[in-house]
Amino acid sequence: MPQYDFVIIGSGLGGLLTATILSKEGYNVCVLEKNPVIGGCLQSFARDGVIFNTGLNYTESLEKEQVLYQYFKYAGIVDDLHLRRLDKEGFEKISFAGDENEYFFAQGEERFIDTLAASFPSERKALENYVRKMVHLSHSFPLYNLEIKPGNNSLNEYYYTNTREFLQTITKNEKLRNVLAATNPLYAGIAEKTPLYIHGIINYSFMKSAWRLVDGSSQLARLLSKQILGNGGTILRKKKVVQILNRNKKAYAVRIDDGALIEAKNIISNVHPVLTMEMLDSSVTRNAYSRRIRSMDNTIGMFTLYAILKKGTQKYLNYNIYHYTSDDVWQGYYYKEDEWPPYVMAYTPAVSEGDGYANGLIVITYMHFDEVKQWEHTTVENRGKEYLDFKQRKAEKLIEVLEKRMPGIRSKISKYYTSTPLTYRDYTGTKDGSSYGIIKDCNDPLKSLLMPKTRISNLYLTGQNLNLHGILGVSVNSLLTCSEFLGMDYLIKKVKNAGSK
Numbered sequence: 001m002p003q004y005d006f007v008i009i010g011s012g013l014g015g016l017l018t019a020t021i022l023s024k025e026g027y028n029v030c031v032l033e034k035n036p037v038i039g040g041c042l043q044s045f046a047r048d049g050v051i052f053n054t055g056l057n058y059t060e061s062l063e064k065e066q067v068l069y070q071y072f073k074y075a076g077i078v079d080d081l082h083l084r085r086l087d088k089e090g091f092e093k094i095s096f097a098g099d100e101n102e103y104f105f106a107q108g109e110e111r112f113i114d115t116l117a118a119s120f121p122s123e124r125k126a127l128e129n130y131v132r133k134m135v136h137l138s139h140s141f142p143l144y145n146l147e148i149k150p151g152n153n154s155l156n157e158y159y160y161t162n163t164r165e166f167l168q169t170i171t172k173n174e175k176l177r178n179v180l181a182a183t184n185p186l187y188a189g190i191a192e193k194t195p196l197y198i199h200g201i202i203n204y205s206f207m208k209s210a211w212r213l214v215d216g217s218s219q220l221a222r223l224l225s226k227q228i229l230g231n232g233g234t235i236l237r238k239k240k241v242v243q244i245l246n247r248n249k250k251a252y253a254v255r256i257d258d259g260a261l262i263e264a265k266n267i268i269s270n271v272h273p274v275l276t277m278e279m280l281d282s283s284v285t286r287n288a289y290s291r292r293i294r295s296m297d298n299t300i301g302m303f304t305l306y307a308i309l310k311k312g313t314q315k316y317l318n319y320n321i322y323h324y325t326s327d328d329v330w331q332g333y334y335y336k337e338d339e340w341p342p343y344v345m346a347y348t349p350a351v352s353e354g355d356g357y358a359n360g361l362i363v364i365t366y367m368h369f370d371e372v373k374q375w376e377h378t379t380v381e382n383r384g385k386e387y388l389d390f391k392q393r394k395a396e397k398l399i400e401v402l403e404k405r406m407p408g409i410r411s412k413i414s415k416y417y418t419s420t421p422l423t424y425r426d427y428t429g430t431k432d433g434s435s436y437g438i439i440k441d442c443n444d445p446l447k448s449l450l451m452p453k454t455r456i457s458n459l460y461l462t463g464q465n466l467n468l469h470g471i472l473g474v475s476v477n478s479l480l481t482c483s484e485f486l487g488m489d490y491l492i493k494k495v496k497n498a499g500s501k
């Protein structure tokens with residue numbers, strides 16, 4: 001008999017939350033992580049005592065009874081999370097080069113409308129209509145509104161609607177359309193592809209409430225691992241899975257890079273689907289399913305600057321800055337090298353102790369893998385001087401653009417570190433350092449969507465490459481994967497009723 005009911009490959013949020021749910025429901029789980037540190041994109045790291053997040057800058061819908069609150073309540077971690085709510089009046093501050101105005105996203109439907117209507121007085125009706133549409137959209141997804149809907153499994157209209165075109169139906173005001181789509185780096189928006197469900201779920205769930213994790217995002221991984229261990233589960237670090245062994249289209253074990261075999265009744269992969277397919281033998285990887293997965297494109301990667309600030313120079317910002325170098329927020333994806341960076345997203349991480357001043361600053365923008373391709377055969381810390389020079393050049397450009405939005409910021413930085421898509425590729429194993437995994441395409445949603453089930457009967461997928469990425473998306477996907485064993489109605493009831501007497 002195999003030792004485990006489930007082996008879960010990878011300890012990102014997807015792996016950890018899936019393991020938490022299954023272990024809570026009585027299964028014997030084992031999570032295998034290739035790195036010494038668990039968490040994938042939830043990891044944070046410290047330099048000179050300053051804590052930086054790698055892939056969770058802020059999250060959403062964590063007010064009591066809101067959707068992510070309920071998921072985390074069910075997982076048993078919500079009461080221990082150390083959170084700070086971002087400014088209700090403006091958690092996103094959006095600006096454009098050459099336009100001295102700032103545009104705010106506020107929390108709460110009414111406040112969201114009122115705040116933007118203050119900038120666009122003649123557009124109140126359009127804003128009301130936009131919010132009404134967002135509410136309708138969010139009610140069309142049972143896993144996001146925690147309502148059990150009888151049986152229709154077909155994709156709804158929002159998978160087929162193009163976000164940019166939808167915004168054109170909301171208003172003729174081009175600036176407002178760009179403002180409403182200005183946080184599209186949160187989903188690596190592509191003008192001709194991004195389905196409305198992605199824009200809608202993300203914008204609406206942040207409109208409900210927006211939060212920072214205080215003292216680092218790794219607390220989420222820590223709390224989930226405590227649950228798994230408490231439920232009798234196992235988490236093994238420095239265990240890179242190199243092979244999934246299968247017989248007669250059934251997986252029965254995984255091989256670790258040290259040669260050891262671990263058997264399980266079921267295997268769940270939290271690793272990018274292409275890399276998961278590469279773990280299978282060629283009889284499987286040659287089939288149509290595997291070819292389809294390999295043909296899927298991946299979202300763009302990110303360049304991140306982690307700056308240590310001089311003491312007492314920069315006040316903590318309880319909001320995010322999105323500053324664009326051009327008027328069209330959809331152009332960023334196609335930036336030309338000489339126009340880089342197309343935008344900067346900047347924020348100061350939240351710390352529990354302090355004098356109101358920030359000790360760190362994180363600045364992020366897009367970076368295509370092509371820009372770092374010449375170093376693709378190198379490994380972390382061993383990429384050579386040219387790569388370091390490249391990173392420094394990019395960092396300086398990023399600061400130059402941020403200076404326009406935060407004058408004097410350069411003089412407040414004492415030291416900085418950077419990461420590129422290669423960093424993400426090597427730490428989290430995401431394909432080509434892609435930030436959010438597989439691109440979803442409204443022109444052919446079925447082709448770009450993956451379900452938890454694979455063509456190997458007891459091999460399943462979880463994590464950001466299914467329906468939606470991000471903390472909320474990956475949490476929902478974990479439920480989707482677990483529903484294969486526990487039933488959807490059962491799980492929705494559990495999540496919905498979590499915490500009620």
Ligand SMILES: Cc1cc2nc3c(=O)[nH]c(=O)nc-3n(C[C@H](O)[C@H](O)[C@H](O)COP(=O)(O)OP(=O)(O)OC[C@H]3O[C@@H](n4cnc5c(N)ncnc54)[C@H](O)[C@@H]3O)c2cc1C
Nearest residue numbers: 010012013014034040041055057058241429463464470471
């Ligand atoms: C720069 C950046 C900023 C972001 N900001 C936000 C944000 O502010 N808010 C938000 O909601 N989302 C944000 N996201 C997205 C979010 O972080 C991800 O969608 C989510 O964390 C992905 O979780 P995951 O479990 O699918 O994958 P991952 O976190 O990538 O986890 C995969 C895990 O599998 C492990 N692994 C890989 N290969 C193997 C192997 N062979 N054997 C064993 N283990 C293996 C990896 O080491 C890793 O731990 C951001 C992402 C990026 C890149």
